[in-house]
Amino acid sequence: MSSRRRLGLSVGVAGVLLFSGCATDPAPPTTAQLSKAPSVTFQQIGIDQVRAESAEVVTATRDLGVALAQAEPDTGGTNRVVSPWSAMTALGMVRAGADGTTADELDRALGPYRPKALAALLGQLDVIGGDPGTVDEDNPPTPPVYRQGTGAFVQKSSSLGRQYLTDLSSFFDTGVYPIDFRTPQAANAINEWIAVNTGGQITQAPVPPDPETVFSLLSTVYLGAAWDRPFTQTIDDGTFTTGPGRTVPTAMMSQTDDFRLARGAGWTALELPYGGGGLAMQVVLPDVGASVGSTLSGAVLGAVSDGLKRARPAEVSVTMPRWKIEQTVDLAPVLEGLGARRMFTSDADLSAIGEDVFVSGAAQSATITVGEKGTVAAAVTQVAMTTTGLPPEQPETFDADRPFVYQIVDTSTSLPLFLGVVANPTAN
CATH class of the missing domain: 2.30.39.10 (Alpha-1-antitrypsin, domain 1)
Structure with missing residues (x-):
C-alpha cells in the first residue's frame, strides 16, 4: 500500500421497491445537513430526449445485475436478490469522479458513462412518489411507493471538486452532508439516512465508516407495491x-x-x-x-x-x-471480473472526488418480501475508498x-x- 496519507470514501446504495423519488433526500438525518452546489438544479431530461442512451444504460444495468446475481456459485439451492439499479446509480456517481484509465475501465465494465440518461431514468421513476415510512409490509400500497435517494457524506475538513459537486446536483440531484468520520455520530448519521430512505428495511451500512473515511456516496431505492390483482x-x-x-x-x-x-x-x-x-x-x-x-x-x-x-x-x-430473501454480495470481485481493476489499486484516478484515493471494498445488501398482496424490497450498496395471439x-x-x-x-x-x-x- 502507498505510504501517502490515507483517505477514505464509501459509496453506498440502498434500495427498496416502493417509492419514487428522483434522488432527493425526503428527510435528511438530524445529525447532518445537506449542502448542494449553488445555483445548480437537477436536470429534468425526458426519456425521449435520450432514448438511445437510456436503452444503453438499461442494457448495461441488466448485465450488471446478472453479474451480481452470479457472484455466488450456483449450488442448486441458492436464493438471490440484488438491485441492479441501485448499484448502477452508485457506480455512476463514482464514474463522475473518475478520469484516465480508471474511467476507461469503468466504461468497459458498465458501458459508456451517460449522465444525462442516468438523470432521465431517475426522473422517469420520480413521478411515482410516496413515503417509505408509511408502508405496511403486510399490506403494500396502491399506488406503489417508490423512492430513490442519493447522498454524499464528506469529512468536514475535506474539500470536494467544484465540477464534481455540480455533477452530483445536475445528474444525481444531491449534494454533500458534512460530518466528522472520526466520531461515532458519523455511523449514526449514515445509518439513519439509509433507514429513512428505505422505510427501515435497511438500517446498517454494509461497510461501516472508520476514522480514515473522508467521503461516502449513497443511493437508495425503495419499493412497496400491491399487485394489481392480488392472489386470492x-x-x-x-x-x-x-x-x-x-x-x-x-x-x-x-x-x-x-x-x-x-x-x-x-x-x-x-x-x-x-x-x-x-x-x-x-x-x-x-x-x-x-x-x-x-x-x-x-x-x-x-x-x-x-x-x-x-x-x-x-x-x-x-x-x-x-418468498422472503436477504443477501449480501461482495462487489469487488464482480467489478474486477468485469475489468474494473484499477480503481482497487493505488494507481486509481478518482481525483475529482479526492486526491490519491482508491476503492478498498464494495458490497451490497438486499432484501425482498413477496406475498399474496404484493412486494416490499430494499437494497444498500456501499463502495469504500481509501488512499493509495388468440x-x-x-x-x-x-x-x-x-x-x-x-x-x-x-x-x-x-x-x-x-x-x-x-x-x-x-x-x-
Missing part, C-alpha cells in the same frame, strides 16, 4: 421442487386472470403488474429439465422484457410461492414450482430495479 387462493399443502428428486413442502399462492405470457428458447415468462406506476414483476421459469442458470443472463432477460411487451394479455392460471379455450398454466428467475422492472423502459432467483422458497 392459498394452497397450504403445495410442494416446490428444489432439484432432481428433491421437493419441499411449500404454501403456494394461486389465481386465474388475464396476464401477459411469453415463451422463448428454454423459458416461459409471466408478467405480474403492480397497481399503478408502470411497475411489474417478471417471473422467468426455465423449461422442465433446464437449470435456472440457463435463464440468468442479460440476453435472456432482455428477450423476456421484449417478449412480454409484445404479448397480449390472456387468461392464465398462476401458482407460485411466497386466447386459448382453456386457461394457460404457469406453475412456478421449481427454481426460477425474477426481475422487477419499469415496464416503459425495462429498467431492472431488482433481480434474483428463487431456488428454495422455504429458505431465507
Whole structure:
C-alpha cells in the first residue's frame, strides 16, 4: 500500500421497491445537513430526449445485475436478490469522479458513462412518489411507493471538486452532508439516512465508516407495491421442487386472470403488474429439465422484457410461492471480473472526488418480501475508498414450482430495479 496519507470514501446504495423519488433526500438525518452546489438544479431530461442512451444504460444495468446475481456459485439451492439499479446509480456517481484509465475501465465494465440518461431514468421513476415510512409490509400500497435517494457524506475538513459537486446536483440531484468520520455520530448519521430512505428495511451500512473515511456516496431505492390483482387462493399443502428428486413442502399462492405470457428458447415468462406506476414483476421459469442458470443472463432477460411487451394479455392460471430473501454480495470481485481493476489499486484516478484515493471494498445488501398482496424490497450498496395471439379455450398454466428467475422492472423502459432467483422458497 502507498505510504501517502490515507483517505477514505464509501459509496453506498440502498434500495427498496416502493417509492419514487428522483434522488432527493425526503428527510435528511438530524445529525447532518445537506449542502448542494449553488445555483445548480437537477436536470429534468425526458426519456425521449435520450432514448438511445437510456436503452444503453438499461442494457448495461441488466448485465450488471446478472453479474451480481452470479457472484455466488450456483449450488442448486441458492436464493438471490440484488438491485441492479441501485448499484448502477452508485457506480455512476463514482464514474463522475473518475478520469484516465480508471474511467476507461469503468466504461468497459458498465458501458459508456451517460449522465444525462442516468438523470432521465431517475426522473422517469420520480413521478411515482410516496413515503417509505408509511408502508405496511403486510399490506403494500396502491399506488406503489417508490423512492430513490442519493447522498454524499464528506469529512468536514475535506474539500470536494467544484465540477464534481455540480455533477452530483445536475445528474444525481444531491449534494454533500458534512460530518466528522472520526466520531461515532458519523455511523449514526449514515445509518439513519439509509433507514429513512428505505422505510427501515435497511438500517446498517454494509461497510461501516472508520476514522480514515473522508467521503461516502449513497443511493437508495425503495419499493412497496400491491399487485394489481392480488392472489386470492392459498394452497397450504403445495410442494416446490428444489432439484432432481428433491421437493419441499411449500404454501403456494394461486389465481386465474388475464396476464401477459411469453415463451422463448428454454423459458416461459409471466408478467405480474403492480397497481399503478408502470411497475411489474417478471417471473422467468426455465423449461422442465433446464437449470435456472440457463435463464440468468442479460440476453435472456432482455428477450423476456421484449417478449412480454409484445404479448397480449390472456387468461392464465398462476401458482407460485411466497418468498422472503436477504443477501449480501461482495462487489469487488464482480467489478474486477468485469475489468474494473484499477480503481482497487493505488494507481486509481478518482481525483475529482479526492486526491490519491482508491476503492478498498464494495458490497451490497438486499432484501425482498413477496406475498399474496404484493412486494416490499430494499437494497444498500456501499463502495469504500481509501488512499493509495388468440386466447386459448382453456386457461394457460404457469406453475412456478421449481427454481426460477425474477426481475422487477419499469415496464416503459425495462429498467431492472431488482433481480434474483428463487431456488428454495422455504429458505431465507
